Structures are given as C-alpha cells and as structure tokens.
Amino acid sequence: MWTLDELLDRVSAALTAEYSGAPNGRVRDVPDRRAVRWYATTGLVDRPSAMRGRTALYERRHLLQLVAVKRLQSEGRTLADVQAELAGADDPTLAAIARVPEELLTADDAVSPQQVRPRFWAEPVAAAAPRTQDQAVALNGVALGGGAVVLVPGTPTAADVADIAAAARPLLDLLAARGLLTNEREPS
Incomplete structure (x- = not known):
C-alpha cells in the first residue's frame, strides 16, 4: 500500500x-x-x-x-x-x-x-455472535418524550417501546420536575 x-x-x-x-x-x-x-x-x-x-x-x-x-x-x-x-x-x-x-x-x-x-x-455486525466485555454492540434509541432517549441493545418492538415508556414514567416525572427535559409532552 x-x-x-x-x-x-x-x-x-x-x-x-x-x-x-x-x-x-x-x-x-x-x-x-x-x-x-x-x-x-x-x-x-x-x-x-x-x-x-x-x-x-x-x-x-x-x-x-x-x-x-x-x-x-x-x-x-x-x-x-x-x-x-x-x-x-x-x-x-x-x-x-x-x-x-x-x-x-x-x-x-x-x-x-x-x-x-x-x-x-x-465491517458488518455478526448476527447473534457472543460478545466479550470489550466488544461494542449496536444500540437503538427509544424516544421517551421531552428530549429524553434511552439506548437499548438490539431492535425493540412496538410493545417493547410501549413497556419502556411506561417503566420510564417515574424517571421522566423526576427529570421534568428538575427542568431537565426540553418539553413536557407525553412520550409517544
């Protein structure tokens, strides 16, 4: 080369x-x-x-x-x-x-x-290959509203997104109370 x-x-x-x-x-x-x-x-x-x-x-x-x-x-x-x-x-x-x-x-x-x-x-990501602690994994973001996004490995389904949003509600309430969100809309 x-x-x-x-x-x-x-x-x-x-x-x-x-x-x-x-x-x-x-x-x-x-x-x-x-x-x-x-x-x-x-x-x-x-x-x-x-x-x-x-x-x-x-x-x-x-x-x-x-x-x-x-x-x-x-x-x-x-x-x-x-x-x-x-x-x-x-x-x-x-x-x-x-x-x-x-x-x-x-x-x-x-x-x-x-x-x-x-x-x-x-390089393509190997499908379902076991990872060691040092290997990176592809992350996908799930928008929670107010500018908050949670990153998850893999690709979440629509049901996963709904469950994540519901589980994140207390965290979103805390972030909103402290003025840490960009707006106060409900997560979609």
Whole structure:
C-alpha cells in the first residue's frame, strides 16, 4: 500500500514511458492530489483501500486506474468517455491500457498491512455472535418524550417501546420536575 504522494510518484514514473501528454493544455499530464480525490468521488478511480489515521492508502489497482485514465486522456478522450470505458474494468484490462512497468507495481517500499488500522465501522455486525466485555454492540434509541432517549441493545418492538415508556414514567416525572427535559409532552 502507498500513500497518495507515493502513488502519484509511481503514476509519474509510469507515464514517463510512451506518454505524449494530453493533446490540449487543459488537462494535466500527471494528476495531482486534488484530482485523485475527485476521481475517487466520481467513481473514476476506486476509493482508498485503507486508512492509517487520516492518511489514505492506495494499491496496485489505483495505480493502474490512474495511469489508464491519463493514457486515454492523451488520446483526446473526455473524462466521461474514459469513465464509460473503464467502468467495471478488471485488472488485466486496466493493465493492458495502462502499460505500467512491472517494477512500479510491486510494493517494495509500501506500507505493510500490519501498519494499517482496521476500519471497524465498515465491517458488518455478526448476527447473534457472543460478545466479550470489550466488544461494542449496536444500540437503538427509544424516544421517551421531552428530549429524553434511552439506548437499548438490539431492535425493540412496538410493545417493547410501549413497556419502556411506561417503566420510564417515574424517571421522566423526576427529570421534568428538575427542568431537565426540553418539553413536557407525553412520550409517544
């Protein structure tokens, strides 16, 4: 995996061979950081593979995508045409278009996967898996009225919500008496 700057260095090195640049002065010969982020936002290039703190990390496929985009642009194609051609392209197709030298595709100086923090928020929650004390659990809020919300694990049914609201009535009365609620409406 590479940081964005490392990726751009590889893109630049890959484009030094067989690359005449864009046919007009409106397109950069090599993408900059902002362009790569925009390409990822529009789906022209995959989003970063991982994050290390606030640093985005990229892989071989990103290199192939960026070089392929620039090679197609050098033929006078618009980004819309490039996006239409590369949409859903597999790695062998990208490699054929990009023609990146093999030595640039290896990750010899790259960040090792062990240095990457896991993206725990992107992982699906295991259904009914036993939890240890350190594991997080998804919580759902049950509105009690007056701005009070009680968080419960799992998904409560309508009957659960009604029972929770009834059981919370003494607490809501106390909070209201102390002026700690935003309004005095009955819980719904």
